[in-house]
Amino acid sequence: MKKVFLLLVLMVGIYDPALAVEDNYSFADPAQRVKFLELTAVLRCPMCQNQNIADSDAMIAHDMRRKVYSLLKEGKSKEEVIAYMKDRYGDFVYYKPPVTIATVWLWALPVIFIVLIMFFVIYRRSATPEQDTAAKLEQAEAMLKQDDS
CATH class of the missing domain: 1.20.5 (Single alpha-helices involved in coiled-coils or other helix-helix interfaces)
Known part of the structure; x- marks a missing residue:
């Protein structure tokens, strides 16, 4: 019985950190954080198709959030980030298509x-x-x- 309990505790201990994966992005400027939140709300997840990348849990949405973060850290504007995403994923990725x-x-x-x-x-x-x-x-x-x- 002790072995089963120990095995169960180990399995939960190993499994739990996998559930706690969360993107933590730190910004020196609060305005950059606002831009990040706005951009992730208006960019659509190509996999989920009706969910923005802020709410999506798909791997591609995680990658897109990381790219938005890195582009903002490079000093890109909202329009430049949207243009980059549209070039990479097509017009579908933006909720306001041209x-x-x-x-x-x-x-x-x-x-x-x-x-x-x-x-x-x-x-x-x-x-x-x-x-x-x-x-x-x-x-x-x-x-x-x-x-x-």
Whole structure:
């Protein structure tokens, strides 16, 4: 029983430090810390896709936080850090993507598609009653002629 207890204590002792991994970044200037917090809040984790790198626990988010920290320590501005991250990971990494032809099409295509469907449905409804009425009149006349004979 003592051996099992000792083994359990050792396993918990070995396992516990692995859970306590935390990024500790120290800044001499409080303004740099504010920049760091703002940047990690507006940069998206490429792995998590809907989580910023401040909240993400993915390894790539840890790497990105370290890179943001090192770029800020080098004296880079927020815009330079964002530009670096966009160059490295693409526009997706920034929550405020630039307006380009590709992004305009992403917004415009669904609207165009819905308008085309509405146009098609309206056109079909306006064309159908005339054709249906003529066909129904012919059927009714044929039925009347059969009844008379």
